[in-house]
Amino acid sequence: MGMQLQGKVAFVTGAGQGIGASVAKAYAREGAKVAVIDLTLDSAAHVAKEIADAGGEAMAVACDVSDRSQVEMAAEQVKAAWGRIDILVNNAGITRTAMLNKMTIEQWQQVIGVHLTGAFNCLQAVVGGMIERKYGRIIYVTSAAGVLGTIGQINYSAAKAGILGMTKSTAKELARSNITANAIAPGAATPMTEVIRTDERFKEKYLDRIPLGRWAEPEEIAPVFIFFASDASAYVTGQILAADGGMTIH
Ligand SMILES: NC(=O)c1ccc[n+]([C@@H]2O[C@H](COP(=O)([O-])OP(=O)(O)OC[C@H]3O[C@@H](n4cnc5c(N)ncnc54)[C@H](O)[C@@H]3O)[C@@H](O)[C@H]2O)c1
Numbered sequence: 001m002g003m004q005l006q007g008k009v010a011f012v013t014g015a016g017q018g019i020g021a022s023v024a025k026a027y028a029r030e031g032a033k034v035a036v037i038d039l040t041l042d043s044a045a046h047v048a049k050e051i052a053d054a055g056g057e058a059m060a061v062a063c064d065v066s067d068r069s070q071v072e073m074a075a076e077q078v079k080a081a082w083g084r085i086d087i088l089v090n091n092a093g094i095t096r097t098a099m100l101n102k103m104t105i106e107q108w109q110q111v112i113g114v115h116l117t118g119a120f121n122c123l124q125a126v127v128g129g130m131i132e133r134k135y136g137r138i139i140y141v142t143s144a145a146g147v148l149g150t151i152g153q154i155n156y157s158a159a160k161a162g163i164l165g166m167t168k169s170t171a172k173e174l175a176r177s178n179i180t181a182n183a184i185a186p187g188a189a190t191p192m193t194e195v196i197r198t199d200e201r202f203k204e205k206y207l208d209r210i211p212l213g214r215w216a217e218p219e220e221i222a223p224v225f226i227f228f229a230s231d232a233s234a235y236v237t238g239q240i241l242a243a244d245g246g247m248t249i250h
Helices: 018-029 041-053 068-082 105-133 144-148 154-177 191-198 203-208 218-229
Strands: 009-013 033-038 057-062 087-090 136-141 179-186 240-243
Touching: 009 018, 009 068, 009 105, 018 033, 018 041, 018 057, 018 087, 018 218, 033 041, 033 068, 041 057, 057 068, 068 105, 087 105, 087 218, 105 136, 105 154, 105 179, 136 154, 136 218, 144 154, 144 179, 154 179, 179 218, 191 203, 218 240
Parallel strands: 009 033, 009 087, 033 057, 087 136, 136 179, 179 240
Antiparallel strands: none
């Protein structure tokens, strides 16, 4: 076990699979107590058990981040067990893909609801204690889609661009409380990216845009999340770090 997050309490949303699951496991290996947050208790409990089996400390909590009262309850549950929350990772995310003239208002609202309102709900649920203790690490997850725009994802691109603004406002507003806020733009092989990675119509075209020529595994993205959660990044705030194989070099 590493020691970079020894004694810290982390609240990782969307941690039942993909990038969030690998971040939860990596944090636990670094000594953090990790609240594994996901829509269903089953998926969260699966990851929490993997952490416990490896000798780490984890708690599974079922919570829809777009639902404010569920988020408040989840944060209370974690604080009741472990006394505080030091690290928030706003990772939960969905896509609802449709060309913009065909996109339903429900598809628009669902994506905004999970990424933007969800991140805001979690921020408000944890930030009070961070301000009191004058310590906190807030990590947002954005995307190349928020910087470059993507076809068929006006909802997702808007949400991910919005997260860039949230990151910067959070960083400026909370700097006086010794709380940092940064964003990571990952590019990884997860269920979310399955269609563009496997569909013959997109596969080659997409890989051509990645200078490193391949997708990352979620485990290759997790170290960046450790960096922003640890003391190594104490003097870094309001920044966007792309771990995307160079896709957004410009
Ligand atoms: N995979 C990529 O290449 C990539 C690229 C850019 C950004 N991202 C972002 O990274 C994050 C993680 O993506 P991933 O690829 O691991 O996706 P994923 O689909 O594998 O996992 C997302 C997790 O979030 C959970 N989730 C969804 N809605 C939720 C809600 N309302 N409340 C709580 N949990 C919820 C899901 O159940 C799932 O376990 C997302 O924010 C995504 O937009 C991913």
